[in-house]
Amino acid sequence: MSDEPPRTRVLDTILASKKAEIAALHAAPPPRATRAPSGGVFEALRRPEGGALRLLAEVKLRSPSAGALSTSLRPPARARRYAEAGATMISVLVDGPFFGGSYDDLAACRDALDEAFGAARPKLLCKEFILDPIQLAMAAARGADAALLIARLTSADELARLADAARALGLEPFVEVATEEELEAAERARARVLGVNARDLDTLAMDHARAERVLARADRAAARVHLSGLASADDVARISQGPADAALVGEALMRQDDPGPLLRVMVARAALR
């Protein structure tokens, strides 16, 4: 991880924006914690022997690869719909400039899920391009149980430091990798929740074969989550035949004004192994 990987303008532009956002977070008063992480993320994602693939559903109003997505349900109503349809975890994009999200969306989803489901609510993942512990403090204060840490964005040492900072706040580090080298960095950071992204963040290109290869090499003791590019219940059925504990679906659900029916079919096809 010593060499800076080549990056397209998208990731460069995102990272430049994050640096400015982080400076603004440091200049603002520290976030007042009104909600606390609940723990239990690893257990929620781990697929029991002979059990069904777990599904994570994502709240994402738009993306650089997909453009505009459905906004007919506000994030908290959508999160409830995902929970009713059987999502184990809900991922909320908090990035504003590129994905149309916010920390307020995260807090609103947490409140709606607490109200409707109490302690039985799905876990919440804060999805952001995290480079600084202040973003983790925001995630914890605004209702996340886990925070995404993208191995591509940092050195292996920085990744380990961010993972420690997340754990100190009670957040489960959810470490995203795309390559074997990044997998090593995640393991050095003692990540027990690993997301393998089938989409390359630099080129936005999909590569399912690479994702399958990297996922198969990941520590079997970790909760291993397939990320990106699942369009249909058939895709979910295919992933459920492999070694993954869980799979995350974003765009396909976000194209639905009511994601309930598609997610129910996906859950039904997340077959037993």
Ligand SMILES: O=P(O)(O)OC[C@@H](O)[C@@H](O)c1c[nH]c2ccccc12
């Ligand atoms: O919409 P998709 O193809 O189902 O993918 C979801 C998720 O994996 C994707 O949103 C994602 C994976 N890693 C990220 C990092 C930042 C922002 C977004 C992401």
